[in-house]
Amino acid sequence: MNEDLAPDLISDLPMSVIEIILAFLPLRDAVRTSILSSKWRYRWAALPQLVFDDQCVNFSNDRNLIQKNLIRFISRVLLLHKGPIHKFKLSTSYLLSWPDIDQWILFLSRSDIRELLLELGEGEWFRVPSCLFSCHKLTRLELFRCELDPPPTFKGFLCLRSLNLQQVVISPEAIENLISSCPLLEILSMSYFDHLALNIRAPNLRYLCLEGEFTDICLENTPLLTAMSVAMYMADDFAEYHDQISSCNFIKFLGGAPRLERLIGHIYFTKFLSIGNDLGKLPITYSLLKIVELYQVSFEDMKEILVVLRLILNAPNLEELHISGTSNATAAIETPDFDYWREECPSDYTFNHLEYVKMTDLSGLLHEMAFIKFLLENSPALVTMIVMPGVYVMDRRMDMLIELLKFRRASAQAEVLFRQE
Numbered sequence: 001m002n003e004d005l006a007p008d009l010i011s012d013l014p015m016s017v018i019e020i021i022l023a024f025l026p027l028r029d030a031v032r033t034s035i036l037s038s039k040w041r042y043r044w045a046a047l048p049q050l051v052f053d054d055q056c057v058n059f060s061n062d063r064n065l066i067q068k069n070l071i072r073f074i075s076r077v078l079l080l081h082k083g084p085i086h087k088f089k090l091s092t093s094y095l096l097s098w099p100d101i102d103q104w105i106l107f108l109s110r111s112d113i114r115e116l117l118l119e120l121g122e123g124e125w126f127r128v129p130s131c132l133f134s135c136h137k138l139t140r141l142e143l144f145r146c147e148l149d150p151p152p153t154f155k156g157f158l159c160l161r162s163l164n165l166q167q168v169v170i171s172p173e174a175i176e177n178l179i180s181s182c183p184l185l186e187i188l189s190m191s192y193f194d195h196l197a198l199n200i201r202a203p204n205l206r207y208l209c210l211e212g213e214f215t216d217i218c219l220e221n222t223p224l225l226t227a228m229s230v231a232m233y234m235a236d237d238f239a240e241y242h243d244q245i246s247s248c249n250f251i252k253f254l255g256g257a258p259r260l261e262r263l264i265g266h267i268y269f270t271k272f273l274s275i276g277n278d279l280g281k282l283p284i285t286y287s288l289l290k291i292v293e294l295y296q297v298s299f300e301d302m303k304e305i306l307v308v309l310r311l312i313l314n315a316p317n318l319e320e321l322h323i324s325g326t327s328n329a330t331a332a333i334e335t336p337d338f339d340y341w342r343e344e345c346p347s348d349y350t351f352n353h354l355e356y357v358k359m360t361d362l363s364g365l366l367h368e369m370a371f372i373k374f375l376l377e378n379s380p381a382l383v384t385m386i387v388m389p390g391v392y393v394m395d396r397r398m399d400m401l402i403e404l405l406k407f408r409r410a411s412a413q414a415e416v417l418f419r420q421e
Contacts, residue, residue, distance in 0.1 A: 022047055028056045031077065045080050049087040049115075052077075054094065067094045075100065078107055087115040095123040102129045114159075115140040125169055143168050150174055156181025164189040172196055216249075217272075219256040226259055226288070231266035248276040250307060251283075258284055262291040263311075270294055274303035282314050289315040290353075293322040299367040300326075308371075309344055317353050321375075324361040325368055325390070350410070351379040360388040364396035364403075373407045382411040388419045 013021075022030045022044055030044040057069040070092065088108050090101075101118075108116065109131045116138060120126050127147040133154045141157070142164040149170070160182040166189075170178075179185065180201040188205060190198075193212035200208070201221040210217070211231040219225070250273040254260070265273075292312060298304050312318055357375055362368050372387065387404060389397050401418050409416070 089117040091119040117142040119144040162187040229264040
């Protein structure tokens with residue numbers, strides 16, 4: 001058949017199909033479709049989602065050349081683009097010109113931008129221009145290695161639902177005001193913050209992820225929070241600072257999250273919760289909490305043990321429990337004294353829904369074994385319990401296993417697995 005008469009099947013595809021094809025291509029390849037035919041020349045220019053990364057330009061040993069080519073590519077794409085840009089993502093390990101990035105954000109602020117993601121991995125922290133705060137339709141904002149300073153006239157992102165800040169320089173007052181001025185905020189993630197005291201007011205917040213050096217955290221208004229992951233690093237003056245505090249960190253942090261379904265606490269989390277006044281009886285029941293993961297719990301610290309007990313005893317529908325110890329204790333196995341457990345735990349309490357327990361990094365301490373015994377005796381639905389001593393705990397493993405075999409099980413189907421890492 002004569003090539004001039006052959007139908008152009010690709011170009012005659014419906015525009016909706018072409019948009020889907022272009023959306024699945026890397027942006028560089030999408031732009032390259034311009035050479036297919038005159039019909040395809042500017043089809044890519046209507047893409048509502050633009051994702052720029054280091055793969056947008058050819059690799060070269062000359063980093064300056066790569067940086068220039070990447071800046072030129074981004075600027076040209078924005079210049080030729082037609083229609084709204086709903087998503088703009090820039091992820092690069094190269095040092096880009098701040099004035100160029102400022103111009104791009106200014107352009108985006110006039111283009112109904114909904115999602116803005118900046119991940120700049122080299123050089124000094126990028127100072128975000130004030131025009132960012134004119135992006136009133138933002139629903140998602142992610143910033144990496146940036147300086148953020150909201151202007152006094154900023155009234156909030158009224159449509160923002162997801163906020164992710166990593167290695168962002170911002171004052172404590174500014175971050176609190178930013179969070180509280182986003183009334184629809186559902187997802188909040190903050191990482192690599194130093195010496196920060198944080199009070200979170202977010203009535204629609206569903207998911208919270210915190211990692212950094214915190215002096216204090218308070219969840220003041222988070223009634224809908226369902227999932228939380230927290231990794232805390234202690235500041236040098238952490239202990240001195242909190243010795244002067246009489247309020248209970250457990251209540252300040254978890255007292256405002258009655259709808260929790262999943263809780264993950266990493267390094268120093270239970271230590272932080274244990275600081276302050278005696279917990280006493282908790283004024284809250286976590287009736288929706290099903291999964292609890294607590295790492296590096298010190299079973300030598302009675303206040304940390306009490307935090308764990310108070311939490312799980314107030315979670316009547318708990319299904320999965322993951323606990324790791326510190327595995328750095330040197331005390332030998334002793335005959336357990338369970339008076340403490342009888343005093344702190346009601347004799348008739350049962351974990352009616354607890355099916356899976358994993359205990360790792362154990363040293364064989366008295367209270368570690370007592371905790372395991374308590375769970376086995378009061379978990380009639382238990383299916384699997386995994387017990388793992390720490391990798392450097394060698395001489396006490398046999399004693400731990402012998403002790404474990406003596407414990408009564410409330411569940412006839414419970415399988416207890418003693419594993420070595």
